[in-house]
Amino acid sequence: MKTRAAVAVAPETDLEIQELNLDEPRPDELRVKMIASGVCHTDAIIRDQWYPVPQPVVLGHEGAGIVQEVGSAVSGFEVGDKVVIGPSFCSACKQCLSGHPMYCEIFYERNFGVQRGDGSTAFSTEDGESVGSHFFGQSSFAEYTNVPAHGAVKVPEDAPLELLGPLGCGIMTGSGAVLNVLKPKPGSSIIIFGTGAVGMAGMLAAKAAGASTIIMVDIVPERLEFARELGATHTVNSKETDPVEAVKEITGGGAEYALDTTGVPQVFSQMTKSLGVRGHGALVGAAKLGTEAPFDIGTLLVSGITITLVIEGDAVPKEFIPRLIALHQDGRFPFDRLTKTYPFAEINRAFADSAAGTTLKPIITF
Incomplete structure:
Protein backbone atom coordinates (compact mmCIF):
# COMPACT_ATOMS: atom_id res chain seq x y z
CA MET A 1 0.00 0.00 0.00
CA LYS A 2 0.98 3.65 -0.29
CA THR A 3 1.67 5.88 2.70
CA ARG A 4 2.99 9.36 3.26
CA ALA A 5 6.03 9.53 5.50
CA ALA A 6 8.59 12.08 6.68
CA VAL A 7 11.99 10.89 5.48
CA ALA A 8 15.38 11.89 6.91
CA VAL A 9 17.70 12.25 3.92
CA ALA A 10 20.77 14.09 5.27
CA PRO A 11 22.18 15.54 8.50
CA GLU A 12 20.82 18.93 9.63
CA THR A 13 18.35 18.89 6.75
CA ASP A 14 14.58 19.14 6.94
CA LEU A 15 12.66 15.90 6.72
CA GLU A 16 11.02 15.34 3.33
CA ILE A 17 7.40 14.25 3.19
CA GLN A 18 7.27 11.56 0.51
CA GLU A 19 4.82 8.96 -0.72
CA LEU A 20 6.32 5.53 -0.08
CA ASN A 21 5.37 1.93 -0.60
CA LEU A 22 4.64 0.01 2.61
CA ASP A 23 5.09 -3.76 2.40
CA GLU A 24 2.91 -6.40 4.02
CA PRO A 25 3.31 -6.89 7.77
CA ARG A 26 5.30 -9.97 8.75
CA PRO A 27 3.64 -12.74 10.81
CA ASP A 28 4.92 -11.16 14.07
CA GLU A 29 3.91 -7.60 13.15
CA LEU A 30 0.96 -5.25 13.29
CA ARG A 31 0.05 -2.69 10.67
CA VAL A 32 -0.87 0.50 12.50
CA LYS A 33 -2.64 3.60 11.26
CA MET A 34 -0.83 6.36 13.10
CA ILE A 35 -2.96 8.96 14.84
CA ALA A 36 -0.13 10.94 16.40
CA SER A 37 3.59 10.78 17.14
CA GLY A 38 5.73 12.72 19.55
CA VAL A 39 8.91 14.40 18.36
CA CYS A 40 11.88 13.49 20.57
CA HIS A 41 15.42 14.86 20.89
CA THR A 42 16.59 11.41 19.77
CA ASP A 43 14.87 11.89 16.41
CA ALA A 44 16.89 15.06 15.90
CA ILE A 45 20.24 13.57 16.85
CA ILE A 46 19.66 10.55 14.62
CA ARG A 47 18.68 12.84 11.73
CA ASP A 48 21.97 14.67 12.37
CA GLN A 49 23.95 11.42 12.58
CA TRP A 50 25.17 11.51 16.17
CA TYR A 51 24.69 7.76 15.85
CA PRO A 52 25.56 6.19 12.47
CA VAL A 53 22.04 5.26 11.32
CA PRO A 54 21.64 4.66 7.56
CA GLN A 55 19.69 7.25 5.57
CA PRO A 56 17.18 7.68 3.97
CA VAL A 57 15.07 6.55 6.91
CA VAL A 58 11.65 7.19 8.41
CA LEU A 59 12.22 8.24 12.01
CA GLY A 60 9.67 8.71 14.81
CA HIS A 61 9.43 6.58 17.92
CA GLU A 62 6.62 7.95 20.06
CA GLY A 63 3.70 6.65 18.05
CA ALA A 64 0.07 6.01 18.93
CA GLY A 65 -2.47 4.60 16.53
CA ILE A 66 -5.08 2.02 15.59
CA VAL A 67 -4.34 -1.55 14.53
CA GLN A 68 -5.30 -2.11 10.88
CA GLU A 69 -3.94 -5.59 10.29
CA VAL A 70 -2.70 -8.37 12.58
CA GLY A 71 0.13 -10.73 11.58
CA SER A 72 -0.66 -14.42 11.40
CA ALA A 73 1.55 -15.31 14.37
CA VAL A 74 0.31 -12.50 16.63
CA SER A 75 -2.08 -13.10 19.51
CA GLY A 76 -3.71 -10.63 21.87
CA PHE A 77 -4.49 -7.94 19.29
CA GLU A 78 -7.45 -7.30 17.03
CA VAL A 79 -8.15 -4.88 14.21
CA GLY A 80 -9.38 -1.65 15.75
CA ASP A 81 -7.31 -1.89 18.95
CA LYS A 82 -5.81 1.38 20.14
CA VAL A 83 -2.08 1.11 20.84
CA VAL A 84 0.87 3.11 22.10
CA ILE A 85 4.13 1.82 20.66
CA GLY A 86 7.28 1.35 22.72
CA PRO A 87 10.83 0.31 21.79
CA SER A 88 11.70 -3.06 20.28
CA PHE A 89 13.42 -5.89 22.12
CA CYS A 90 14.07 -9.59 21.54
CA SER A 91 12.03 -11.05 24.46
CA ALA A 92 14.51 -13.94 24.75
CA CYS A 93 17.86 -12.69 26.13
CA LYS A 94 18.84 -12.66 29.80
CA GLN A 95 17.89 -8.99 30.26
CA CYS A 96 14.49 -9.36 28.61
CA LEU A 97 13.70 -12.49 30.59
CA SER A 98 14.73 -10.84 33.86
CA GLY A 99 12.24 -8.00 33.37
CA HIS A 100 14.58 -5.38 31.89
CA PRO A 101 13.74 -5.36 28.15
CA MET A 102 15.11 -1.85 27.70
CA TYR A 103 18.54 -3.40 28.24
CA CYS A 104 17.93 -6.10 25.65
CA GLU A 105 21.28 -7.51 24.52
CA ILE A 106 20.46 -6.54 20.92
CA PHE A 107 18.70 -3.27 21.78
CA TYR A 108 20.90 -1.19 19.47
CA GLU A 109 20.39 -3.52 16.52
CA ARG A 110 16.64 -3.66 17.11
CA ASN A 111 16.10 0.07 17.50
CA PHE A 112 18.83 1.75 15.46
CA GLY A 113 19.39 -0.85 12.74
CA VAL A 114 16.39 0.59 10.77
CA GLN A 115 15.62 -2.74 9.16
CA ARG A 116 14.20 -6.12 10.12
CA GLY A 117 16.42 -8.95 11.27
CA ASP A 118 16.35 -10.40 7.75
CA GLY A 119 17.66 -7.13 6.28
CA SER A 120 14.35 -6.01 4.75
CA THR A 121 12.71 -2.64 5.30
CA ALA A 122 9.00 -1.89 5.37
CA PHE A 123 9.32 1.22 3.19
CA SER A 124 10.53 1.73 -0.36
CA THR A 125 10.30 4.41 -3.03
CA GLU A 126 8.40 4.12 -6.30
CA ASP A 127 11.75 3.30 -7.94
CA GLY A 128 12.32 0.43 -5.55
CA GLU A 129 14.92 2.15 -3.36
CA SER A 130 14.88 0.85 0.20
CA VAL A 131 14.00 3.40 2.91
CA GLY A 132 14.89 2.62 6.53
CA SER A 133 12.06 1.47 8.77
CA HIS A 134 11.51 -0.04 12.23
CA PHE A 135 13.32 2.85 13.95
CA PHE A 136 12.75 2.02 17.61
CA GLY A 137 10.49 -0.72 16.31
CA GLN A 138 8.06 1.68 14.66
CA SER A 139 9.20 4.58 12.40
CA SER A 140 6.09 6.48 13.45
CA PHE A 141 6.55 9.53 11.19
CA ALA A 142 4.30 7.80 8.67
CA GLU A 143 0.56 7.62 8.20
CA TYR A 144 0.79 3.80 8.20
CA THR A 145 3.63 1.63 9.47
CA ASN A 146 4.41 -1.99 10.34
CA VAL A 147 5.59 -2.65 13.89
CA PRO A 148 6.71 -5.69 15.93
CA ALA A 149 3.67 -6.68 17.97
CA HIS A 150 5.67 -7.16 21.17
CA GLY A 151 6.40 -3.43 21.31
CA ALA A 152 2.75 -2.35 21.09
CA VAL A 153 0.75 -1.63 24.23
CA LYS A 154 -3.03 -1.81 24.11
CA VAL A 155 -4.75 1.14 25.75
CA PRO A 156 -8.42 1.70 26.67
CA GLU A 157 -10.98 2.44 23.98
CA ASP A 158 -11.47 5.97 25.31
CA ALA A 159 -7.72 6.70 25.49
CA PRO A 160 -6.73 10.01 23.84
CA LEU A 161 -4.27 8.71 21.21
CA GLU A 162 -3.42 12.24 20.07
CA LEU A 163 -1.76 12.73 23.47
CA LEU A 164 -0.33 9.37 24.50
CA GLY A 165 2.50 8.71 22.00
CA PRO A 166 5.26 10.33 24.11
CA LEU A 167 4.57 7.79 26.85
CA GLY A 168 6.48 5.37 24.60
CA CYS A 169 9.80 7.21 24.99
CA GLY A 170 10.41 10.75 26.28
CA GLY A 313 13.34 4.52 32.15
CA ASP A 314 14.24 0.83 32.64
CA ALA A 315 10.56 0.26 31.94
CA VAL A 316 8.50 -2.73 30.93
CA PRO A 317 6.24 -0.79 28.55
CA LYS A 318 3.21 -3.10 28.80
CA GLU A 319 3.23 -2.53 32.58
CA PHE A 320 4.54 1.03 32.86
CA ILE A 321 2.59 2.85 30.14
CA PRO A 322 -0.81 1.82 31.60
CA ARG A 323 0.47 2.95 35.01
CA LEU A 324 1.30 6.39 33.63
CA ILE A 325 -2.11 6.59 31.95
CA ALA A 326 -3.76 5.75 35.28
CA LEU A 327 -1.72 8.41 37.10
CA HIS A 328 -2.71 10.93 34.43
CA GLN A 329 -6.38 10.03 34.69
CA ASP A 330 -6.10 10.44 38.46
CA GLY A 331 -4.72 13.96 38.00
CA ARG A 332 -1.35 13.06 39.51
CA PHE A 333 0.70 13.10 36.31
CA PRO A 334 -0.42 16.03 34.11
CA PHE A 335 2.09 15.47 31.32
CA ASP A 336 -0.42 16.89 28.82
CA ARG A 337 0.68 20.34 29.99
CA LEU A 338 4.09 19.72 28.38
CA THR A 339 2.70 19.09 24.90
CA LYS A 340 1.77 21.06 21.79
CA THR A 341 0.30 19.54 18.62
CA TYR A 342 1.33 20.21 15.02
CA PRO A 343 -0.20 18.91 11.77
CA PHE A 344 1.95 16.39 9.90
CA ALA A 345 2.74 18.96 7.20
CA GLU A 346 4.46 21.13 9.84
CA ILE A 347 6.75 18.44 11.23
CA ASN A 348 9.89 20.46 10.52
CA ARG A 349 8.48 23.43 12.44
CA ALA A 350 7.90 21.05 15.34
CA PHE A 351 11.57 20.01 15.18
CA ALA A 352 12.66 23.67 15.07
CA ASP A 353 10.43 24.67 17.99
CA SER A 354 11.74 21.77 20.03
CA ALA A 355 15.35 22.74 19.28
CA ALA A 356 14.63 26.37 20.18
CA GLY A 357 13.00 25.32 23.42
CA THR A 358 9.71 27.04 22.66
CA THR A 359 7.86 23.71 22.76
CA LEU A 360 8.68 21.09 25.37
CA LYS A 361 7.05 18.11 23.69
CA PRO A 362 5.77 18.49 20.12
CA ILE A 363 3.22 15.95 18.94
CA ILE A 364 2.55 15.42 15.24
CA THR A 365 -1.06 14.59 14.37
CA PHE A 366 -2.06 12.75 11.19
Whole structure:
Protein backbone atom coordinates (compact mmCIF):
# COMPACT_ATOMS: atom_id res chain seq x y z
CA MET A 1 0.00 0.00 0.00
CA LYS A 2 0.98 3.65 -0.29
CA THR A 3 1.67 5.88 2.70
CA ARG A 4 2.99 9.36 3.26
CA ALA A 5 6.03 9.53 5.50
CA ALA A 6 8.59 12.08 6.68
CA VAL A 7 11.99 10.89 5.48
CA ALA A 8 15.38 11.89 6.91
CA VAL A 9 17.70 12.25 3.92
CA ALA A 10 20.77 14.09 5.27
CA PRO A 11 22.18 15.54 8.50
CA GLU A 12 20.82 18.93 9.63
CA THR A 13 18.35 18.89 6.75
CA ASP A 14 14.58 19.14 6.94
CA LEU A 15 12.66 15.90 6.72
CA GLU A 16 11.02 15.34 3.33
CA ILE A 17 7.40 14.25 3.19
CA GLN A 18 7.27 11.56 0.51
CA GLU A 19 4.82 8.96 -0.72
CA LEU A 20 6.32 5.53 -0.08
CA ASN A 21 5.37 1.93 -0.60
CA LEU A 22 4.64 0.01 2.61
CA ASP A 23 5.09 -3.76 2.40
CA GLU A 24 2.91 -6.40 4.02
CA PRO A 25 3.31 -6.89 7.77
CA ARG A 26 5.30 -9.97 8.75
CA PRO A 27 3.64 -12.74 10.81
CA ASP A 28 4.92 -11.16 14.07
CA GLU A 29 3.91 -7.60 13.15
CA LEU A 30 0.96 -5.25 13.29
CA ARG A 31 0.05 -2.69 10.67
CA VAL A 32 -0.87 0.50 12.50
CA LYS A 33 -2.64 3.60 11.26
CA MET A 34 -0.83 6.36 13.10
CA ILE A 35 -2.96 8.96 14.84
CA ALA A 36 -0.13 10.94 16.40
CA SER A 37 3.59 10.78 17.14
CA GLY A 38 5.73 12.72 19.55
CA VAL A 39 8.91 14.40 18.36
CA CYS A 40 11.88 13.49 20.57
CA HIS A 41 15.42 14.86 20.89
CA THR A 42 16.59 11.41 19.77
CA ASP A 43 14.87 11.89 16.41
CA ALA A 44 16.89 15.06 15.90
CA ILE A 45 20.24 13.57 16.85
CA ILE A 46 19.66 10.55 14.62
CA ARG A 47 18.68 12.84 11.73
CA ASP A 48 21.97 14.67 12.37
CA GLN A 49 23.95 11.42 12.58
CA TRP A 50 25.17 11.51 16.17
CA TYR A 51 24.69 7.76 15.85
CA PRO A 52 25.56 6.19 12.47
CA VAL A 53 22.04 5.26 11.32
CA PRO A 54 21.64 4.66 7.56
CA GLN A 55 19.69 7.25 5.57
CA PRO A 56 17.18 7.68 3.97
CA VAL A 57 15.07 6.55 6.91
CA VAL A 58 11.65 7.19 8.41
CA LEU A 59 12.22 8.24 12.01
CA GLY A 60 9.67 8.71 14.81
CA HIS A 61 9.43 6.58 17.92
CA GLU A 62 6.62 7.95 20.06
CA GLY A 63 3.70 6.65 18.05
CA ALA A 64 0.07 6.01 18.93
CA GLY A 65 -2.47 4.60 16.53
CA ILE A 66 -5.08 2.02 15.59
CA VAL A 67 -4.34 -1.55 14.53
CA GLN A 68 -5.30 -2.11 10.88
CA GLU A 69 -3.94 -5.59 10.29
CA VAL A 70 -2.70 -8.37 12.58
CA GLY A 71 0.13 -10.73 11.58
CA SER A 72 -0.66 -14.42 11.40
CA ALA A 73 1.55 -15.31 14.37
CA VAL A 74 0.31 -12.50 16.63
CA SER A 75 -2.08 -13.10 19.51
CA GLY A 76 -3.71 -10.63 21.87
CA PHE A 77 -4.49 -7.94 19.29
CA GLU A 78 -7.45 -7.30 17.03
CA VAL A 79 -8.15 -4.88 14.21
CA GLY A 80 -9.38 -1.65 15.75
CA ASP A 81 -7.31 -1.89 18.95
CA LYS A 82 -5.81 1.38 20.14
CA VAL A 83 -2.08 1.11 20.84
CA VAL A 84 0.87 3.11 22.10
CA ILE A 85 4.13 1.82 20.66
CA GLY A 86 7.28 1.35 22.72
CA PRO A 87 10.83 0.31 21.79
CA SER A 88 11.70 -3.06 20.28
CA PHE A 89 13.42 -5.89 22.12
CA CYS A 90 14.07 -9.59 21.54
CA SER A 91 12.03 -11.05 24.46
CA ALA A 92 14.51 -13.94 24.75
CA CYS A 93 17.86 -12.69 26.13
CA LYS A 94 18.84 -12.66 29.80
CA GLN A 95 17.89 -8.99 30.26
CA CYS A 96 14.49 -9.36 28.61
CA LEU A 97 13.70 -12.49 30.59
CA SER A 98 14.73 -10.84 33.86
CA GLY A 99 12.24 -8.00 33.37
CA HIS A 100 14.58 -5.38 31.89
CA PRO A 101 13.74 -5.36 28.15
CA MET A 102 15.11 -1.85 27.70
CA TYR A 103 18.54 -3.40 28.24
CA CYS A 104 17.93 -6.10 25.65
CA GLU A 105 21.28 -7.51 24.52
CA ILE A 106 20.46 -6.54 20.92
CA PHE A 107 18.70 -3.27 21.78
CA TYR A 108 20.90 -1.19 19.47
CA GLU A 109 20.39 -3.52 16.52
CA ARG A 110 16.64 -3.66 17.11
CA ASN A 111 16.10 0.07 17.50
CA PHE A 112 18.83 1.75 15.46
CA GLY A 113 19.39 -0.85 12.74
CA VAL A 114 16.39 0.59 10.77
CA GLN A 115 15.62 -2.74 9.16
CA ARG A 116 14.20 -6.12 10.12
CA GLY A 117 16.42 -8.95 11.27
CA ASP A 118 16.35 -10.40 7.75
CA GLY A 119 17.66 -7.13 6.28
CA SER A 120 14.35 -6.01 4.75
CA THR A 121 12.71 -2.64 5.30
CA ALA A 122 9.00 -1.89 5.37
CA PHE A 123 9.32 1.22 3.19
CA SER A 124 10.53 1.73 -0.36
CA THR A 125 10.30 4.41 -3.03
CA GLU A 126 8.40 4.12 -6.30
CA ASP A 127 11.75 3.30 -7.94
CA GLY A 128 12.32 0.43 -5.55
CA GLU A 129 14.92 2.15 -3.36
CA SER A 130 14.88 0.85 0.20
CA VAL A 131 14.00 3.40 2.91
CA GLY A 132 14.89 2.62 6.53
CA SER A 133 12.06 1.47 8.77
CA HIS A 134 11.51 -0.04 12.23
CA PHE A 135 13.32 2.85 13.95
CA PHE A 136 12.75 2.02 17.61
CA GLY A 137 10.49 -0.72 16.31
CA GLN A 138 8.06 1.68 14.66
CA SER A 139 9.20 4.58 12.40
CA SER A 140 6.09 6.48 13.45
CA PHE A 141 6.55 9.53 11.19
CA ALA A 142 4.30 7.80 8.67
CA GLU A 143 0.56 7.62 8.20
CA TYR A 144 0.79 3.80 8.20
CA THR A 145 3.63 1.63 9.47
CA ASN A 146 4.41 -1.99 10.34
CA VAL A 147 5.59 -2.65 13.89
CA PRO A 148 6.71 -5.69 15.93
CA ALA A 149 3.67 -6.68 17.97
CA HIS A 150 5.67 -7.16 21.17
CA GLY A 151 6.40 -3.43 21.31
CA ALA A 152 2.75 -2.35 21.09
CA VAL A 153 0.75 -1.63 24.23
CA LYS A 154 -3.03 -1.81 24.11
CA VAL A 155 -4.75 1.14 25.75
CA PRO A 156 -8.42 1.70 26.67
CA GLU A 157 -10.98 2.44 23.98
CA ASP A 158 -11.47 5.97 25.31
CA ALA A 159 -7.72 6.70 25.49
CA PRO A 160 -6.73 10.01 23.84
CA LEU A 161 -4.27 8.71 21.21
CA GLU A 162 -3.42 12.24 20.07
CA LEU A 163 -1.76 12.73 23.47
CA LEU A 164 -0.33 9.37 24.50
CA GLY A 165 2.50 8.71 22.00
CA PRO A 166 5.26 10.33 24.11
CA LEU A 167 4.57 7.79 26.85
CA GLY A 168 6.48 5.37 24.60
CA CYS A 169 9.80 7.21 24.99
CA GLY A 170 10.41 10.75 26.28
CA ILE A 171 7.83 10.80 29.05
CA MET A 172 8.59 7.17 29.92
CA THR A 173 12.31 7.96 30.09
CA GLY A 174 12.03 10.77 32.63
CA SER A 175 9.28 9.31 34.77
CA GLY A 176 10.68 5.78 34.57
CA ALA A 177 14.14 6.88 35.71
CA VAL A 178 12.48 8.34 38.79
CA LEU A 179 9.82 5.71 39.55
CA ASN A 180 11.65 2.55 38.41
CA VAL A 181 15.29 3.36 39.18
CA LEU A 182 15.69 6.16 41.73
CA LYS A 183 12.45 5.34 43.60
CA PRO A 184 12.40 8.44 45.82
CA LYS A 185 10.78 7.95 49.21
CA PRO A 186 7.94 10.20 50.40
CA GLY A 187 9.44 13.28 52.00
CA SER A 188 12.76 12.94 50.18
CA SER A 189 14.77 15.45 48.12
CA ILE A 190 15.62 15.29 44.42
CA ILE A 191 17.45 17.60 42.02
CA ILE A 192 16.71 17.42 38.30
CA PHE A 193 18.98 18.98 35.69
CA GLY A 194 17.11 20.09 32.56
CA THR A 195 13.53 21.33 32.20
CA GLY A 196 12.76 19.79 28.83
CA ALA A 197 10.03 17.19 28.46
CA VAL A 198 12.16 14.42 29.99
CA GLY A 199 13.16 16.52 33.01
CA MET A 200 9.62 17.78 33.55
CA ALA A 201 8.29 14.22 33.33
CA GLY A 202 10.83 13.24 35.97
CA MET A 203 9.65 16.12 38.13
CA LEU A 204 5.99 15.13 37.81
CA ALA A 205 6.93 11.56 38.72
CA ALA A 206 8.90 12.72 41.76
CA LYS A 207 5.90 14.75 42.88
CA ALA A 208 3.61 11.74 42.37
CA ALA A 209 6.03 9.62 44.43
CA GLY A 210 5.81 12.05 47.33
CA ALA A 211 9.20 13.81 47.18
CA SER A 212 8.89 16.97 49.26
CA THR A 213 11.94 18.87 47.98
CA ILE A 214 12.09 19.03 44.20
CA ILE A 215 14.85 21.25 42.78
CA MET A 216 14.88 22.01 39.05
CA VAL A 217 18.00 23.36 37.33
CA ASP A 218 18.15 25.06 33.93
CA ILE A 219 19.31 28.27 32.23
CA VAL A 220 15.94 29.35 30.79
CA PRO A 221 13.97 31.50 33.27
CA GLU A 222 10.60 30.84 31.60
CA ARG A 223 11.04 27.09 31.89
CA LEU A 224 12.08 27.37 35.52
CA GLU A 225 8.97 29.43 36.21
CA PHE A 226 6.85 26.78 34.49
CA ALA A 227 8.53 24.09 36.60
CA ARG A 228 7.46 25.99 39.71
CA GLU A 229 3.93 26.12 38.35
CA LEU A 230 3.92 22.34 37.86
CA GLY A 231 5.21 21.53 41.32
CA ALA A 232 8.93 22.25 41.76
CA THR A 233 9.65 23.53 45.27
CA HIS A 234 12.91 25.24 44.24
CA THR A 235 14.51 26.37 40.98
CA VAL A 236 18.12 27.22 40.19
CA ASN A 237 19.36 29.17 37.17
CA SER A 238 22.78 27.63 36.66
CA LYS A 239 23.87 30.60 34.57
CA GLU A 240 23.58 32.75 37.66
CA THR A 241 24.10 30.34 40.57
CA ASP A 242 26.35 27.34 41.23
CA PRO A 243 23.79 24.52 41.39
CA VAL A 244 26.02 22.37 43.59
CA GLU A 245 26.25 25.04 46.27
CA ALA A 246 22.58 25.88 45.90
CA VAL A 247 21.38 22.31 46.40
CA LYS A 248 23.65 21.79 49.41
CA GLU A 249 22.20 24.90 51.00
CA ILE A 250 18.60 23.93 50.21
CA THR A 251 18.96 20.34 51.41
CA GLY A 252 21.47 20.80 54.19
CA GLY A 253 24.27 18.83 52.59
CA GLY A 254 23.12 17.32 49.31
CA ALA A 255 20.12 15.74 47.61
CA GLU A 256 19.07 12.17 48.22
CA TYR A 257 18.32 11.68 44.51
CA ALA A 258 19.39 13.37 41.28
CA LEU A 259 18.57 13.13 37.58
CA ASP A 260 20.60 14.49 34.65
CA THR A 261 18.51 14.77 31.49
CA THR A 262 21.01 16.87 29.52
CA GLY A 263 23.87 14.56 28.54
CA VAL A 264 26.24 17.52 28.99
CA PRO A 265 29.52 16.46 30.65
CA GLN A 266 29.75 19.51 32.93
CA VAL A 267 26.18 19.01 34.07
CA PHE A 268 26.80 15.33 34.78
CA SER A 269 29.71 16.35 36.99
CA GLN A 270 27.49 18.84 38.81
CA MET A 271 24.91 16.11 39.38
CA THR A 272 27.45 13.80 41.03
CA LYS A 273 28.60 16.61 43.34
CA SER A 274 25.04 17.61 44.25
CA LEU A 275 24.27 14.31 45.93
CA GLY A 276 24.40 13.81 49.67
CA VAL A 277 26.06 10.85 51.37
CA ARG A 278 24.86 7.57 49.79
CA GLY A 279 22.71 9.51 47.36
CA HIS A 280 21.58 8.00 44.07
CA GLY A 281 21.89 9.80 40.72
CA ALA A 282 20.75 8.75 37.25
CA LEU A 283 21.79 9.86 33.78
CA VAL A 284 19.29 9.67 30.93
CA GLY A 285 20.52 12.44 28.61
CA ALA A 286 21.94 11.20 25.30
CA ALA A 287 25.37 12.39 24.18
CA LYS A 288 27.46 11.75 21.08
CA LEU A 289 29.23 8.39 21.06
CA GLY A 290 32.62 8.71 22.78
CA THR A 291 31.59 11.60 25.05
CA GLU A 292 33.38 11.47 28.40
CA ALA A 293 32.44 13.34 31.56
CA PRO A 294 34.60 14.33 34.57
CA PHE A 295 34.00 12.33 37.73
CA ASP A 296 35.93 13.27 40.87
CA ILE A 297 36.63 9.78 42.19
CA GLY A 298 39.01 11.15 44.80
CA THR A 299 36.58 13.45 46.56
CA LEU A 300 33.46 11.38 45.93
CA LEU A 301 34.85 8.02 47.07
CA VAL A 302 33.89 8.64 50.70
CA SER A 303 30.36 9.75 49.78
CA GLY A 304 29.20 6.26 48.82
CA ILE A 305 26.98 7.62 46.05
CA THR A 306 25.43 5.45 43.35
CA ILE A 307 25.31 6.55 39.70
CA THR A 308 23.10 4.67 37.24
CA LEU A 309 22.94 5.10 33.48
CA VAL A 310 19.35 4.58 32.41
CA ILE A 311 17.78 3.82 29.04
CA GLU A 312 14.05 4.27 28.44
CA GLY A 313 13.34 4.52 32.15
CA ASP A 314 14.24 0.83 32.64
CA ALA A 315 10.56 0.26 31.94
CA VAL A 316 8.50 -2.73 30.93
CA PRO A 317 6.24 -0.79 28.55
CA LYS A 318 3.21 -3.10 28.80
CA GLU A 319 3.23 -2.53 32.58
CA PHE A 320 4.54 1.03 32.86
CA ILE A 321 2.59 2.85 30.14
CA PRO A 322 -0.81 1.82 31.60
CA ARG A 323 0.47 2.95 35.01
CA LEU A 324 1.30 6.39 33.63
CA ILE A 325 -2.11 6.59 31.95
CA ALA A 326 -3.76 5.75 35.28
CA LEU A 327 -1.72 8.41 37.10
CA HIS A 328 -2.71 10.93 34.43
CA GLN A 329 -6.38 10.03 34.69
CA ASP A 330 -6.10 10.44 38.46
CA GLY A 331 -4.72 13.96 38.00
CA ARG A 332 -1.35 13.06 39.51
CA PHE A 333 0.70 13.10 36.31
CA PRO A 334 -0.42 16.03 34.11
CA PHE A 335 2.09 15.47 31.32
CA ASP A 336 -0.42 16.89 28.82
CA ARG A 337 0.68 20.34 29.99
CA LEU A 338 4.09 19.72 28.38
CA THR A 339 2.70 19.09 24.90
CA LYS A 340 1.77 21.06 21.79
CA THR A 341 0.30 19.54 18.62
CA TYR A 342 1.33 20.21 15.02
CA PRO A 343 -0.20 18.91 11.77
CA PHE A 344 1.95 16.39 9.90
CA ALA A 345 2.74 18.96 7.20
CA GLU A 346 4.46 21.13 9.84
CA ILE A 347 6.75 18.44 11.23
CA ASN A 348 9.89 20.46 10.52
CA ARG A 349 8.48 23.43 12.44
CA ALA A 350 7.90 21.05 15.34
CA PHE A 351 11.57 20.01 15.18
CA ALA A 352 12.66 23.67 15.07
CA ASP A 353 10.43 24.67 17.99
CA SER A 354 11.74 21.77 20.03
CA ALA A 355 15.35 22.74 19.28
CA ALA A 356 14.63 26.37 20.18
CA GLY A 357 13.00 25.32 23.42
CA THR A 358 9.71 27.04 22.66
CA THR A 359 7.86 23.71 22.76
CA LEU A 360 8.68 21.09 25.37
CA LYS A 361 7.05 18.11 23.69
CA PRO A 362 5.77 18.49 20.12
CA ILE A 363 3.22 15.95 18.94
CA ILE A 364 2.55 15.42 15.24
CA THR A 365 -1.06 14.59 14.37
CA PHE A 366 -2.06 12.75 11.19
